[in-house]
Amino acid sequence: MNTGEGSGAHDPHRDIPEATVARLPVYLRALTSLAERNIASCSSEELATAAGVNSAKLRKDLSYLGSYGTRGVGYDVDYLSYQIAREIGVTHDWPVIIVGIGNLGQALANFSGFSSRGFRTVALLDAATQMQGQEVAGLDVRPFADLARIVAAEQVSIGVISVPAPAAQDVADAMVAAGITSILNFAPAVLSVPPGVDVRKVDLSIELQILAYHESRKAAESAEAAATVDNGSGEGITA
Amino acid sequence: MNTGEGSGAHDPHRDIPEATVARLPVYLRALTSLAERNIASCSSEELATAAGVNSAKLRKDLSYLGSYGTRGVGYDVDYLSYQIAREIGVTHDWPVIIVGIGNLGQALANFSGFSSRGFRTVALLDAATQMQGQEVAGLDVRPFADLARIVAAEQVSIGVISVPAPAAQDVADAMVAAGITSILNFAPAVLSVPPGVDVRKVDLSIELQILAYHESRKAAESAEAAATVDNGSGEGITA
DNA sequence: GCGAGTTTGTTCTCGCGGTCACAAACTCCG
DNA sequence: CGGAGTTTGTGACCGCGAGAACAAACTCGC
Secondary structure (H helix, E strand, O other): OOOOOOOOOOOOOOOOHHHHHHHHHHHHHHHHHHHHHHEEEOOOOHHHHHHHOHHHHHHHHHHHHOOOEEOOEEEEEHHHHHHHHHHOOOOOOEEEEEEEEOHHHHHHHHOHHHHHOOOOEEEEOOOOOOOOOEEEEEEEEEHHHHHHHHHHHOOOOOOOOOOOOOHHHHHHHHHHHHHHOEEEEEEOOOOOOOOOOOEEEHHHHHHHHHHHHHHHHHHHHHHHHHHHHHOOOOOOOOO | OOOOOOOOOOOOOOOOOOOOOHHHHHHHHHHHHHOOOOOOEEOOOHHHHHOOOOHHHHHHHHHHHOOOEEEEOOHHHHHHHHHHHHHOOOOOOOOEEOOOOOOHHHHHHHHHHHHOOOOOEEEEEEEOOOOOOOEEEEEEEEEEHHHHHHHHHHHHOOOEEEEOHHHHHHHHHHHHHHOOEEEEOOOOOOOOOOOOOEEEEEEHHHOOOOHHHHHHHHHHHHHHHHHHHHHHOOOOOOO
C-alpha cells in the first residue's frame, strides 16, 4: 500500500473528496461552539451529533486530513479546530467584494457571520448611480467600473454576486477579467466561466421548490392513506 | 419489467431521485426563460445548455416523470413547463411564513423571486417587540407568539428561519409544533426535527469556506508550479 | 409510401460516497 | 507491568448518480 512517492503514510493535503470539503466547515463550527463552552476534548460521537452527521462519516472525513485524534481518548478541540481551519485555508482572512447592493446585497454586507469566520468584506459595488457614495455596513458603495482596480489593489480572489439575474453573467465576466477565481452567486441564473474559476450557487427559490416537491408528496401520501382507510379501493366516496 | 401494479409503462409520480428533484427547478426556470423569448419548442441539447447540464442527464431526469418529448422533434416548452411545475407542485401557490425579520429576513421578504415562482409570503414574524407592527414589504411584522394561529389559519406548511443561530432550534420546534412540515433554514445551526419534517439549509459562510478551500489549493498549486519552474527541487530560494 | 435524418428514452458501465464492522492503539486501574 | 475498556482509523461492501452509447420513434422530402 502507498505505492511510490514514499513520503510516509497517507500523503496529506491530497485529494480530499468534495463531499468531505463541504462538511469540514460544519465540523469547524461545531468545534468552535464546543470551545466557547470550554470543552477541551471530545469524541467522534459527540462531535458527530453536534455536527448532525454519522460518527463513522466524521472519522473518515477527518482521516483525509491526517491522524489528529488519539485512540481511546478522542480529539483535542483546539488542535483539531486549527487543523481544519488550516486545511480549509481560513487561518488568515480572505478579502471579499460584493457586487449588487440591493436588498440582498445590503443584508450580506451587514451579515456578521460573513465577516466573523475568515472573511473580510473590502468593497461594495453597484452599477446604479443612486447607490454610489451611500454608506452600507460601514463601507461606501463604489461604482461597478472600479471593480478591476479594487480587485488588483486588495488582492481579492473571491467575489459575491447579488445582482438581478439578467446582469449576473456580465458581472461574472467582469470579475473573471479582473482576476477573481471564486464566485458565490445569488442570482437565479446559470453562469458560464472559464476553467479554473469556481462558482457556487445559492438559489432561494430552488430550495423552496425542492421543499414544495416533498410537501406535495406528503400531501398525496396522506390523502392516499386516508382514502385507503375510508374504503379499500380508494375510489369515490361512499358515505 | 414493471412488475405488479399494472397501471401502464413507467409508473409515473414514483421514486424520483433526489438529485433529479434538485435539478427540476433549474429546468423549469430555463423553460420559462425560453417561453419569454417566444420559443415554442426545444431539443434536449438546447435546454441542457440553458440549464447548464449534460443533455443525457437532462433526458434521463425528464424520463423519470414521463415521456413528454417527441423523438425527432424535441420538447414543447409550455407543455413541459406545466408537467414539471405539476410534478414539483407549484401549479398553485404555497403560503410561506418568515420568522426573524433582521437584515436577511427583510431581504427575503422583499425578494421578488421568492413570491414570483409559486410562493406567497403570508406573514412575517419576529420576537423583538420593536420590530412588531412595522411594515416590511407590505406586510406587518407580527409577534412570534402568533405563529401557531397564523399557520393554522393560512394552512402554512413551509417556514423560513432567518433568526440568529442560538434561537434557530427554538423557532424550529415551535414551527413543528404549529404543524409546519418543511423548513428552509438560513441560521448557521444544525436543526433536529422529527421524522416527516424536511429541512433544507442555506449557509453563506459554509459556501464561502468551500470556495476558500479551493482557492487555497489553487494558490498552493501555482506556488508549487512556480517553484518547479524556478528550480527543479522546489526547495529553498537560491538567488 | 418509403428511406434518410434527427432526437428522445433507456441500458450499461464506472466511480464516488455512505455505512458497517473490525483491527490498531491508547488510557486506566489493579 | 499487564489486562480490560474505550475510541480512532480504515478496509469492505453497497447503492446512487453521472456519462456514454444505442435502439426506438418521429418528421421530412421525394
